[in-house]
Amino acid sequence: xxxxxxxxxxxxxxxxxxxxxxxxxxxxxxxxxxxxxxxxxxxxxxxxxxxxxxxxxxxxxxxxxxxxxxxxxxxxxxxxxxxxx
Numbered sequence: 178x179x180x181x182x183x184x185x186x187x188x189x190x191x192x193x194x195x196x197x198x199x200x201x202x203x204x205x206x207x208x209x210x211x212x213x214x215x216x217x218x219x220x221x222x223x224x225x226x227x228x229x230x231x232x233x234x235x236x237x238x239x240x241x242x243x244x245x246x247x248x249x250x251x252x253x254x255x256x257x258x259x260x261x262x
Contacts (some may be wrong), residue, residue, distance in 0.1 A: 182244045186253040197226035
């Protein structure tokens with residue numbers, strides 16, 4: 178993993194669940210099970226991502242070069258009655 182960002186996405190049971198957006202190193206491979214096994218030993222259960230999304234690049238805010246979490250969250254919260262900013 179080169180970079181990762183964690184966001185909350187809608188969950189019908191809990192309201193929100195944790196998703197990790199992950200960028201892998203070039204020519205590297207990983208799957209949900211491998212990342213979950215890695216996180217299981219290091220992160221408390223309620224903090225551990227339930228879903229992993231593999232991406233080529235993470236969106237950035239041009240002015241600060243920080244990860245644009247609004248852009249990451251937008252597709253998941255579109256059409257939901259409640260929005261997270």
